Amino acid sequence: QVQLQQSGPGLVKPSQTLSLTCAISGDSVSSNSATWNWVRQSPSRGLEWLGRTYYRAKWLEDYTASAIGRIIIQPDTSKNQFSLQLSSVTPEDTAVYYCVRGWNWFDSWGQGTLVTVSS
Amino acid sequence: DIQMTQSPSSVSASVGDRVTITCRASQDIGTWLAWYQQKPGKVPKLLIYAASTLQGGVPSRFSGSASGTDFTLTISSLQAEDFATYYCQQGKNIPQTFGQGTKLEIK
Numbered sequence: 193q194v195q196l197q198q199s200g201p202g203l204v205k206p207s208q209t210l211s212l213t214c215a216i217s218g219d220s221v222s223s224n225s226a227t228w229n230w231v232r233q234s235p236s237r238g239l240e241w242l243g244r245t246y247y248r249a250k251w252l253e254d255y256t257a258s259a260i261g262r263i264i265i266q267p268d269t270s271k272n273q274f275s276l277q278l279s280s281v282t283p284e285d286t287a288v289y290y291c292v293r294g295w296n297w298f299d300s301w302g303q304g305t306l307v308t309v310s311s
Numbered sequence: 312d313i314q315m316t317q318s319p320s321s322v323s324a325s326v327g328d329r330v331t332i333t334c335r336a337s338q339d340i341g342t343w344l345a346w347y348q349q350k351p352g353k354v355p356k357l358l359i360y361a362a363s364t365l366q367g368g369v370p371s372r373f374s375g376s377a378s379g380t381d382f383t384l385t386i387s388s389l390q391a392e393d394f395a396t397y398y399c400q401q402g403k404n405i406p407q408t409f410g411q412g413t414k415l416e417i418k
Contacts, residue, residue, distance in 0.1 A: 298400070
């Protein structure tokens with residue numbers, strides 16, 4: 193049974209960097225059969241996939257085009273976790289953020305973190 | 312990006328009713344489609360993947376089908392615990408995209 197446990201602040205100031213971490217139990221961030229994703233949800237944008245990291249002989253990342261340049265998703269193999277960094281946030285980045293295991297679909301979700309961007 | 316359009320955006324039904332929700336992809340995605348259920352304040356739950364394969368533990372009253380770029384989620388006999396919002400998601404291309412959701416409400 194895979195469990196994903198999210199951590200990170202719920203309030204970020206505009207122009208600063210949003211940072212969240214997802215600790216994995218019951219699977220490995222280095223798995224060859226999964227990807228490790230961040231998805232966010234807001235009333236205005238619905239469910240939005242942000243990006244993923246995964247290991248296929250080397251570490252790879254994919255990001256949604258609208259976030260390229262300000263997003264980093266990276267693994268931490270020593271702690272079996274992965275993280276999200278989203279820089280230069282604005283109020284439009286206010287959302288519930290989920291870490292998610294998947295490949296073509298998403299079968300295990302973290303508990304969600306409401307991140308509010310406000311001064 | 313592949314656009315996923317769900318209809319209706321909301322539907323009212325009664326316990327025991329048969330309900331169908333539709334999702335249309337803006338281009339061919341084969342059967343790379345999943346359905347999720349989300350209850351208020353809860354995390355989305357994977358119900359169906361590969362258009363018609365039931366995720367483990369999901370009741371058999373849920374089913375999915377595909378016809379070209381049109382996909383349907385059917386609940387054969389609604390139970391009280393099925394009232395929720397349902398989302399489709401395409402897994403063929405990056406970025407993986409979701410429909411806007413269909414809210415299933417009690418009539």
